[in-house]
């Protein structure tokens with residue numbers, strides 16, 4: 001009776017071998033963003049972005065007083081970046097276009113030949129290596145010329161952004177099939193206007209952040225509609241936005257209401273109008289902010305309402321859910337008279353909610369990030385529960401360290417632990433996670449944290465004029481996971497010469 005034995009044997013092997021496998025078609029990639037890697041801030045006819053101006057005018061706002069003037073010099077070293085993407089075996093490489101490089105005026109009346117060619121070459125080189133380009137249109141680097149006209153607080157930005165998107169779609173849509181309109185509006189609206197720590201350095205927590213929020217949602221929708229109407233048939237691509245979600249959980253069992261509210265302020269503002277059946281702002285949040293605005297003596301809500309027409313413009317403007325995920329917070333209602341804030345990291349003043357972390361969430365180098373891998377699985381289920389059984393594309397996830405060590409075991413553990421949760425989400429919870437993106441492919445310029453925060457699978461030597469890139473242990477680990485299409489790979493406790 002050898003046949004059943006073989007069946008039993010292969011069934012056992014089957015379980016052991018494939019439990020850790022990712023579904024066929026699941027895609028792995030890594031990401032960067034233009035200002036963080038390109039440098040070449042003043043070459044050719046490129047104009048200044050708000051980050052060029054902010055870092056030049058306010059060195060004190062950056063922890064190491066650095067700028068992105070040169071960064072990883074990817075404007076010149078892009079072939080090395082493509083090589084790295086290939087060494088890692090990436091299925092896709094996510095990068096962003098600098099608006100100021102493609103449209104130096106900010107407007108679409110003039111397209112830079114050099115800008116056009118730079119991204120075209122990058123896209124072609126990736127495709128030649130079998131790597132799909134995943135392109136973000138806006139990753140924090142607004143043309144200063146548009147900032148001078150109010151930037152994201154001017155409702156006309158939706159049109160300006162739409163025009164820019166149309167140029168990019170028409171230049172590259174034949175080759176780029178996955179587009180992200182805007183990256184992390186929570187950061188360039190809430191963090192930026194609530195604290196001034198990001199360009200343009202304007203502090204307007206009451207109005208700036210919420211005006212920006214509404215205009216960001218409209219800008220995304222405009223770009224999606226333009227793709228849908230003018231390009232979809234021809235190019236068959238997909239368009240969404242990349243939302244940064246923090247996982248929130250109640251500090252104790254009495255705090256569910258405070259938790260839901262802060263989750264809606266953080267995650268709902270940029271998702272409910274786009275992904276929910278009803279559209280518009282999350283209703284509980286809209287109510288709370290209207291109430292708070294009245295208490296503060298305003299005649300109307302600080303949260304600008306949507307017209308019916310706007311609601312319809314925005315509703316359903318997605319082809320998948322784009323998720324950037326890093327960390328988590330607990331939430332509880334503030335006690336009477338307790339000082340709350342600053343939003344968005346440890347409190348939400350308008351909601352009277354205080355945020356914190358649990359002792360067993362492992363702090364990373366930066367106090368913003370605590371590792372809590374299970375939160376990723378919970379967050380993925382939350383998205384499914386809120387917005388239905390849609391494709392979820394993880395567009396960023398990564399680990400920050402302050403040292404440049406190549407033997408980054410902490411980062412290896414982070415990726416392994418988070419990818420495990422992705423597998424559980426797919427296999428146990430039935431969530432349709434379609435891809436995973438490591439942030440970042442290479443060390444780069446981390447905004448107000450300058451070059452101190454390192455997220456790279458590859459280390460970059462910022463003292464070297466060529467900005468030499470070298471693989472870390474995490475790069476080797478990730479390359480193995482991609483190659484095996486499985487987490488069932490032996491761990492890298494030490495560096496090997498695989499990628500050298």
Ligand SMILES: *[C@@H]1O[C@H](CO)[C@@H](O)[C@H](O)[C@H]1NC(C)=O
Nearest residue numbers: 040041042043044068069070
């Ligand atoms: C561009 O900026 C660099 C500093 O990053 C400077 O050395 C160079 O002179 C500038 N070039 C032009 C053409 O302004």
